[in-house]
Amino acid sequence: MNIMDKLTILAASAKYDVACTSSGVERKGQKGGIGNASSAGICHSFTADGRCITLLKVLLSNSCVYNCCYCVNRRSNDIRRATFEPRELAELTIQFYRRNYIEGLFLSSAVIRNPDYTCEQMIKVLEILRNEYRFGGYIHAKAIPGADEQLIRKIGLLADRMSVNIELPTQKSLQLLAPDKTKESILKPMALISQSIAESRSELVRYKNAPSFAPAGQSTQLIVGATPETDYQILNLASALYKKYGLKRVFYSAYMPVVEHNNLPSLTTKPPLLREHRLYQADWLLRFYKFDASELLDEKNPNFNPYVDPKCSWALAHLDCFPVEVNTASYEMLLRVPGIGVRSAQRIIRARKTGPLDFDGLKKLGVVLKRAQYFILCRGKAVPGLKMSHESILRGLLSDRSMRLMDGEMGEQLSLFDDTHVTREDVLKCLTGQI
Amino acid sequence: MFDRPDLIYRYDGGFEGLMCCVYESFYKREIPLKIIVRDEAQESLFEVREIATDIKKATRVKGAIKEKISGEALKFVYRAFLADLEDKELCILRFLILGFKCGAKVLRMLTDDRVAVLYKAVRHLNNEAELLRGFIRFSDFGGGLFATIEPKNRVLPLLKHHFMSRYPDGCFIIYDKTHCLALVAYKGSCRIVQVEDFMPPSPDTDELQYRAMWKRFYETIAVEGRENPKCRMSHMPKRYWAHLTEMQPIPDIGGLTGGSLRPIAEG
Numbered sequence: 001m002n003i004m005d006k007l008t009i010l011a012a013s014a015k016y017d018v019a020c021t022s023s024g025v026e027r028k029g030q031k032g033g034i035g036n037a038s039s040a041g042i043c044h045s046f047t048a049d050g051r052c053i054t055l056l057k058v059l060l061s062n063s064c065v066y067n068c069c070y071c072v073n074r075r076s077n078d079i080r081r082a083t084f085e086p087r088e089l090a091e092l093t094i095q096f097y098r099r100n101y102i103e104g105l106f107l108s109s110a111v112i113r114n115p116d117y118t119c120e121q122m123i124k125v126l127e128i129l130r131n132e133y134r135f136g137g138y139i140h141a142k143a144i145p146g147a148d149e150q151l152i153r154k155i156g157l158l159a160d161r162m163s164v165n166i167e168l169p170t171q172k173s174l175q176l177l178a179p180d181k182t183k184e185s186i187l188k189p190m191a192l193i194s195q196s197i198a199e200s201r202s203e204l205v206r207y208k209n210a211p212s213f214a215p216a217g218q219s220t221q222l223i224v225g226a227t228p229e230t231d232y233q234i235l236n237l238a239s240a241l242y243k244k245y246g247l248k249r250v251f252y253s254a255y256m257p258v259v260e261h262n263n264l265p266s267l268t269t270k271p272p273l274l275r276e277h278r279l280y281q282a283d284w285l286l287r288f289y290k291f292d293a294s295e296l297l298d299e300k301n302p303n304f305n306p307y308v309d310p311k312c313s314w315a316l317a318h319l320d321c322f323p324v325e326v327n328t329a330s331y332e333m334l335l336r337v338p339g340i341g342v343r344s345a346q347r348i349i350r351a352r353k354t355g356p357l358d359f360d361g362l363k364k365l366g367v368v369l370k371r372a373q374y375f376i377l378c379r380g381k382a383v384p385g386l387k388m389s390h391e392s393i394l395r396g397l398l399s400d401r402s403m404r405l406m407d408g409e410m411g412e413q414l415s416l417f418d419d420t421h422v423t424r425e426d427v428l429k430c431l432t433g434q435i
Numbered sequence: 436m437f438d439r440p441d442l443i444y445r446y447d448g449g450f451e452g453l454m455c456c457v458y459e460s461f462y463k464r465e466i467p468l469k470i471i472v473r474d475e476a477q478e479s480l481f482e483v484r485e486i487a488t489d490i491k492k493a494t495r496v497k498g499a500i501k502e503k504i505s506g507e508a509l510k511f512v513y514r515a516f517l518a519d520l521e522d523k524e525l526c527i528l529r530f531l532i533l534g535f536k537c538g539a540k541v542l543r544m545l546t547d548d549r550v551a552v553l554y555k556a557v558r559h560l561n562n563e564a565e566l567l568r569g570f571i572r573f574s575d576f577g578g579g580l581f582a583t584i585e586p587k588n589r590v591l592p593l594l595k596h597h598f599m600s601r602y603p604d605g606c607f608i609i610y611d612k613t614h615c616l617a618l619v620a621y622k623g624s625c626r627i628v629q630v631e632d633f634m635p636p637s638p639d640t641d642e643l644q645y646r647a648m649w650k651r652f653y654e655t656i657a658v659e660g661r662e663n664p665k666c667r668m669s670h671m672p673k674r675y676w677a678h679l680t681e682m683q684p685i686p687d688i689g690g691l692t693g694g695s696l697r698p699i700a701e702g
Contacts, residue, residue: 007648011655029603036600044569047657050666099573101649351545361546
């Protein structure tokens with residue numbers, strides 16, 4: 001089989017893994033080698049689905065001995081199989097890297113023969129890159145559950161980031177859909193990685209030249225919509241992973257029906273993209289906006305509002321905290337204003353040191369007032385001429401997409417209301433938490 | 436400072452030259468109507484004063500900016516100079532007049548128009564440089580790498596550091612077609628030179644094969660059922676597509692279907 005065919009098969013098999021970042025590590029290029037790493041990460045292209053490409057994301061092999069029913073590569077599926085030779089893949093990575101197509105390699109694999117053998121093959125690729133080419137670019141490697149600890153450690157010393165995908169948010173779902181995996185087999189390597197990262201960090205403090213273990217940290221992925229978990233369950237799990245295992249990122253992947261199976265949604269199911277989007281927004285709030293998962297959802301309201309983003313939803317449920325005075329509000333409070341992001345909040349803090357801000361000033365700073373105007377005051381005053389009617393607030397807070405949703409154009413995608421005729425009144429009630 | 440709506444400064448287009456215009460303006464206590472570059476066509480209804488570039492004067496102005504405003508302000512002004520902004524010279528002069536009056540806090544006066552206009556332009560420059568770190572596509576010509584870009588801003592000085600670090604021993608050229616400049620790097624040293632026009636040699640079979648494989652990878656990795664052209668466009672604006680390998684039609688290359696690629700020695 002030629003390399004073009006292998007690339008096609010093994011990229012197609014890897015594409016449902018949504019993680020694609022090259023962030024978290026800063027490394028200068030070394031003489032005699034090739035490649036550097038930039039801590040903010042660099043996007044090299046964007047696919048037709050609007051997602052960033054930063055790494056050459058492929059499987060080493062898609063010949064899997066497992067039979068997880070949500071997975072395209074499961075043993076019983078009738079698809080073309082391929083396996084890269086380690087050297088062939090290393091060479092391809094370098095050639096793509098030279099041309100600035102990519103920041104590095106994202107290497108994962110189906111389980112060939114057994115987990116240990118699979119890891120050994122992966123290590124070969126990484127060793128050729130790091131030791132022969134002296135490749136200083138980014139490497140993200142998947143830990144294969146069930147592999148020997150020593151092999152996982154070895155991968156961690158060669159890679160910048162490691163990940164173990166949880167995929168299914170509860171043990172029950174895991175049993176149902178991935179009978180070859182257990183919760184323990186997933187959490188064990190995750191714990192090992194997080195422990196090795198912590199050890200390596202403390203050693204680096206003491207010895208400058210100690211080898212660093214996955215310096216860009218650890219991430220994981222959860223599939224949304226294949227099983228019946230609520231947003232509340234998923235977000236709580238993510239929050240626990242950030243706290244307990246020190247994860248850098250949790251990725252969410254709207255389930256794409258790729259296989260027909262009794263335990264899975266039917267092939268005609270549309271991927272829950274809006275739900276995935278809301279989870280990413282909430283995840284962002286946990287990581288950068290100092291929100292706690294329990295502030296966003298609870299057992300009574302276990303799912304995100306389809307019409308407004310989680311931050312707006314929080315603000316509407318806490319109207320007693322608003323409006324805030326832009327000239328005196330704390331950074332933390334500014335971050336909680338719908339429509340004000342990290343950059344805007346920082347600019348406000350910077351600019352107000354030289355004098356009081358008014359609404360014109362905010363516009364010059366690049367602060368978008370469309371949504372923020374309902375929640376802020378400048379020097380004690382609201383935006384001149386601001387209408388506080390239901391209709392105008394709705395127009396102000398809802399995105400164009402939500403407006404269309406409400407006007408019924410996308411009504412069939414909603415399961416919130418039994419009646420297909422969603423009235424503005426319903427939406428408003430939903431927004432303010434009365435439903 | 437007096438406004439002189441009847442006077443135009445003309446300089447060589449370099450940063451040192453602009454610093455000399457600033458020197459002239461402060462020395463004569465006047466603000467010209469316009470500051471133009473020597474080879475630009477201009478309607479000379481008004482008096483045009485040639486401002487000669489004098490490194491000593493430029494150094495004095497730069498020293499004054501650092502001392503009376505801040506080092507950060509000097510860096511900011513240099514970035515503004517690289518940005519794509521109409522009448523940027525005059526904008527920079529007005530910013531510096533304000534800066535010499537207010538000192539270091541001028542960089543926080545984001546709501547003053549004289550500051551805001553430069554901030555916006557610098558933001559645009561920084562964003563474009565950041566995008567191009569990812570969007571630049573090199574072709575390999577016998578071990579040397581060559582790329583063409585058509586940026587709105589003069590981004591080459593902002594790309595230098597990153598690509599020198601990426602290819603520490605490499606030989607590469609990034610050609611800025613818009614501004615007729617090229618970043619030329621050879622074995623660890625580099626400079627930016629003026630280039631009239633440049634036609635890269637035609638690609639060899641290996642180069643064409645890697646382009647085809649990259650395009651194939653690009654197409655394969657997209658998830659069908661999630662198409663979102665609007666989202667792609669906002670992250671990867673169409674004006675960059677002309678130089679993106681994956682957005683070009685792939686020329687027919689025979690021989691790709693049989694055998695594997697032969698390894699290419701690293702330069």
